[in-house]
Amino acid sequence: xxxxxxxxxxxxxxxxxxxxxxxxxxxxxxxxxxxxxxxxxxxxxxxxxxxxxxxxxxxxxxxxxxxxxxxxxxxxxxxxxxxxxxxxxxxxxxxxxxxxxxxxxxxxxxxx
Numbered sequence: 001x002x003x004x005x006x007x008x009x010x011x012x013x014x015x016x017x018x019x020x021x022x023x024x025x026x027x028x029x030x031x032x033x034x035x036x037x038x039x040x041x042x043x044x045x046x047x048x049x050x051x052x053x054x055x056x057x058x059x060x061x062x063x064x065x066x067x068x069x070x071x072x073x074x075x076x077x078x079x080x081x082x083x084x085x086x087x088x089x090x091x092x093x094x095x096x097x098x099x100x101x102x103x104x105x106x107x108x109x110x111x112x
Contacts, residue, residue: 062097
């Protein structure tokens with residue numbers, strides 16, 4: 001989160017009109033995102049920070065994506081098996097929604 005904010009601060013200091021960001025920890029970044037000057041358009045992409053002053057969110061319906069991922073796992077491994085799930089930032093809103101929707105705890109039990 002700190003590294004992402006540092007890059008954003010550098011870009012703003014360099015002068016830009018807008019920025020699209022995928023917040024890695026929306027709850028803890030809302031105050032920072034709201035501190036971006038209002039003359040800089042702010043868009044959230046891929047992962048949202050709905051409590052910030054962003055103009056809009058552009059991204060996937062993460063709940064639907066998580067459910068689809070679970071169904072694809074079940075179809076690909078009908079007899080069960082071991083799977084690995086790699087995510088960039090576990091606190092990111094998109095990751096949390098996809099994991100919750102896919103019922104990965106259930107999947108982990110099923111594929112043992």
